[in-house]
Amino acid sequence: MPKLKLKEHRINRDWCKGCGICVQLCPKNVLELDDENKAVAVRPEDCICCKLCELRCPDLAIEVITEDEKKP
Amino acid sequence: MPIKDYIRERFFPHLWCSGCGHGIVLNALLRAIEALGINKSNIVMVSGIGCSSRISGYVDFHTMHTLHGRALSFATGIKMSRPELTLIVPMGDGDALAIGGNHFIHTARRNIDMTAIIMNNRTYGMTGGQYSPLSGFGTLATTAPYSNIDHDFDVVELAKAAGASFVARSTTYHVQQLTDILKAAIEHKGFSAVEVLSQCPEYFGRKNKMGTPADMLEHYKENTTTIGSKKKQENPNLLERGIFVQKQIPEYCSEYDKIIEKAKKAVEGKTE
Numbered sequence: 142m143p144k145l146k147l148k149e150h151r152i153n154r155d156w157c158k159g160c161g162i163c164v165q166l167c168p169k170n171v172l173e174l175d176d177e178n179k180a181v182a183v184r185p186e187d188c189i190c191c192k193l194c195e196l197r198c199p200d201l202a203i204e205v206i207t208e209d210e211k212k213p
Numbered sequence: 214m215p216i217k218d219y220i221r222e223r224f225f226p227h228l229w230c231s232g233c234g235h236g237i238v239l240n241a242l243l244r245a246i247e248a249l250g251i252n253k254s255n256i257v258m259v260s261g262i263g264c265s266s267r268i269s270g271y272v273d274f275h276t277m278h279t280l281h282g283r284a285l286s287f288a289t290g291i292k293m294s295r296p297e298l299t300l301i302v303p304m305g306d307g308d309a310l311a312i313g314g315n316h317f318i319h320t321a322r323r324n325i326d327m328t329a330i331i332m333n334n335r336t337y338g339m340t341g342g343q344y345s346p347l348s349g350f351g352t353l354a355t356t357a358p359y360s361n362i363d364h365d366f367d368v369v370e371l372a373k374a375a376g377a378s379f380v381a382r383s384t385t386y387h388v389q390q391l392t393d394i395l396k397a398a399i400e401h402k403g404f405s406a407v408e409v410l411s412q413c414p415e416y417f418g419r420k421n422k423m424g425t426p427a428d429m430l431e432h433y434k435e436n437t438t439t440i441g442s443k444k445k446q447e448n449p450n451l452l453e454r455g456i457f458v459q460k461q462i463p464e465y466c467s468e469y470d471k472i473i474e475k476a477k478k479a480v481e482g483k484t485e
């Protein structure tokens with residue numbers, strides 16, 4: 142499988158409840174909670190696009206969009 | 214995100230607490246259904262009562278939010294009248310195994326084609342964190358402030374003994390395995406029982422000082438292992454994850470159709 146290249150983390154701030162699951166369990170420490178307790182990608186350059194944050198988010202609030210994907 | 218096609222976005226953000234495992238079960242289930250490519254008009258989700266049962270409000274399938282412990286009975290009625298539909302029955306641990314325990318064992322025994330998902334968070338979250346039949350000996354709950362003296366069920370052993378033809382377990386930490394198991398469970402023709410260890414940070418987690426929601430997920434990682442692994446031999450206390458039973462035995466609706474045919478023939482024989 143070709144290596145996935147990150148385009149962006151799409152975070153739905155209205156749905157994110159700041160539980161910190163994505164932040165604590167990201168293997169590359171890419172994410173943090175901001176002042177409003179919402180997830181943000183602070184080190185996107187370190188992201189390996191494993192998508193575990195997207196799969197483990199209880200609120201369907203985070204999507205990892207890669208270069209090859211055509212997502213609306 | 215294609216999985217958004219399967220939810221009722223107007224009800225989001227959902228009602229579950231921050232970090233609740235039930236949202237992760239929803240996430241994994243949507244991905245399993247998307248991967249299987251099932252038309253959402255051919256899926257019926259039936260739930261009972263409890264935090265877990267809220268899930269039926271969020272999915273854009275045919276949904277029924279029914280009575281505490283009785284989801285499998287409603288699902289049986291639907292499946293018997295429309296066997297071509299895919300039935301998914303998510304339940305909480307109290308819902309499935311306390312008030313609904315009798316329905317659970319007998320639905321398993323009949324081998325009717327549906328997928329029961331036991332979202333086991335070891336408490337009654339909706340009503341304030343009372344101990345459930347899955348809390349386990351020595352745990353704390355609002356109704357067991359000096360520790361619980363009830364022993365718990367092993368859901369996998371119970372489902373096996375009751376005759377379920379597909380039995381599996383995973384956790385909200387192991388989301389990829391969980392999605393694969395849910396796919397296999399839905400595809401299986403017969404009664405599938407899938408236990409998912411799902412955290413309730415609000416009650417079970419807080420009462421038992423389990424830390425953050427992510428700490429609770431890591432607890433699942435540390436205390437479980439794949440079926441028959443070397444780790445299990447070294448530490449028998451680990452709980453196994455994976456598919457325990459997957460066998461083909463006569464399915465209830467198909468057998469019922471055969472009975473109808475037999476009865477018709479018998480009646481025709483008499484009237485000729």
Ligand code: SF4
Pocket residue numbers: 152156157158159160161162163164179180197198199200201202203232
């Ligand atoms: S896991 Fe989801 S809800 Fe929790 S902090 Fe991350 S984006 Fe927000």
Ligand code: SF4
Pocket residue numbers: 166167168169170171172187188189190191192193194195205
């Ligand atoms: S895709 Fe993986 S590496 Fe990238 S932010 Fe999410 S969890 Fe971290």
Ligand code: SF4
Pocket residue numbers: 228229230232233234235264265334338339412413414415416
């Ligand atoms: S009480 Fe527990 S199970 Fe219910 S929504 Fe909150 S965290 Fe989830």
